[in-house]
Amino acid sequence: MSVWPSPAVPRPLQQLFDRVPLLTYDANVLPARSQSATSSRLPTLYVFSTDSDARLGAPSYNPGCLKWQTFLKLARVEFQIVPATNHASPTGALPFLLPARPSPSASASASASPAPAPVSSARLQKYALEHGQHKPAEQTPTLRLDAYQALLDVPIRNAWLQALYLEPRHAALLDRLYVAPASSSRWVQATLRHQLRRAAEAEILKTSSSAGGSASATPILVDESAMYAGARDALDALADLLAESETDWFFGAPSPSLFDASVFAYTHLMRRLLDGGADGEGEDLKIPARLGALVRAAGTGELERHQSRLLEMLWPGESLSGR
């Protein structure tokens, strides 16, 4: 009730409103896919994935996400997967993890307890070690590890970006993975594709030396052949490193470590998405962008066996060809 007397509604307006009855709709129910996110007691990992893959907990198609998904599984953290995009993330990058929320009764008793803060990928390792039931092998704090990590960060990552984002052969794949889920509008898709390509190119030019990023006055073009040669050398080096190890895992660890997860994230996706072995091209390494073939050819197949071993261990029954 207001303090001021409300003025009378003018008659014509009153008649108009009488003729158009107000109708209040019920609130929309939440979309079905968000039910588990809001009601489940499990922590949720937000990754690039498809709805069907997410329900099954299948490997993500983004190497950065797959690395952490693998590591969490290695640490035997129970979690569920929800497909998301970068816009969903508080840091602007996937993956991130929303810890399990306290049970409703507990939160009712302590209503002041705030919702858990999301865990960004930088802190996921700590989270996994704290909440996992199994401690993955500690990486021996060797400085050699940093050097080999650089192989993943530069040549292999650049080749991945080049092959998936910039290679015309894989345009359909890029559309299926990153462009089509975002929007069905053709204009939006075209813009998004352009942005993704430019971003990938900028990333490559920023880090790679063979692409004109280092000293060229005008970083312009990516030199594909040099980049794939670099990726081949890098994969060979990783295969040699694995052959050197006495166990099945990198650096002689008794069980897989974070580095194994990082390598697996690339080798698995390269074999699954960028192989094209089914179309009868065989082992011809001359065809560019066939990174899966490079993985199979690296060393004496160590990386391939490593990838199959880890896949069998974490996703038993999952095959490479997938769905």
Next chain:
Amino acid sequence: MLQLHVWGPAFGLPSIDAECLAAIAYLTQTTSRAEFRLVQTSPSAVPTHHLPALHDPSTDTWASGFAPITSHLRAHPPPSFHDASPPRHADSTAYAAFLTAHAAPLVALSLYVSSANWAATTRPAYSAILPFPLPWTEPPAVRAAMGRRAEHLGMSSLDTDAEASAAESGQGRGDIAGGAGGWVHIPAALRRAPRSVKDALAPEQAARIRLDGLAKDVLNVLSEVDWEAGEPRTTAAARCLAFAYLALMLVPDVPRPWLRDTMRAAYPRLCEFVETFRWECFPDGGGEVLPWSDGKASGSSSSSSVTRGSGGFLGVGARFAQGLIFDIPGIGEEWHRWLARRKRRAVRQSGDERQIQLSKGSDALVVTASAGLALLAANIGVFLYRAGGMPSFGAPLHSWHMPMAGLSGLGAAGALFSGALGRRY
């Protein structure tokens, strides 16, 4: 005879760029000096748009970048080529990737991002090795590229130029707002800014601990390795690359030598490696005895070699025009992308004689078009400047008008009355 196109000498080293330096070192170590020539140039003059670039007349191919050059030399060795180290080793591949990924941003921070070092050392070095109009366009572009490279380290505070210009524009806005408020305002130069200890420090001093941390992260890894010759785990190519990056950290005489200090203080073995390798590879230290294409390598008088290497004055003019076009917002980048793609395609198909003819014929077209575009840009610039849309050079410009007292302060009506009263203000 092989031709290695590289950035010119600087800091007493044969090249200002790490990969060029590594390529020169590798070539001098493995190949007789009679079998290759060094051409001092800049990326805009070579068809691959990237240095170092190796032109092999026997196969008529270009290899660009350090790793492609070494693999090309192994695949098509010149007669005297001799590299006894194993062709590849996992550790060497990993350390080479590590150098590119982590040592390069460090060098970029020290020589390019840091404003003091850039202004006092790196920029003059570029001016000395580039022919006349090019120092206006190419070094800033290199610096921008290096800045992007070191971006992820989050040390942009070393770039005081960017900070100053941001402060200037911010202050400009403040002036307008203040000017609307009252007649009297105090110019920035006369205002007393609250000063703290941090303000009095150079940015390199303020961030010293973080910079040391960044440098140690990288150097710790590198100092683990045995870089001596004959060590089976490191290939000659990896050794050359390590030398190149470490030399650029250690040798240049910069006003803010945090990187060199860290290296000298904590990593004597790396310093020793750089010195030994340097004298072993370039007996005079600076590489003047190297087979430069015009017989001299001293930085100051070498512009002739560049002009000769890239088609005389017209060539330099075209490269300058390209540099100008690249700076036009919007179309510059697209234009360059197109041009580079064309050139590279021409290189790939250069075995075909017809293609060479074709590309030569259309080079004139490219020069004309680029000159036209540059002219257009200049015209637009002049127009904007005349129209007053552009701030005049030499800002901040302070204009001070005496506040008008009396009738003329009232505008047109005041002028009317002042005329009527016979008084002039």
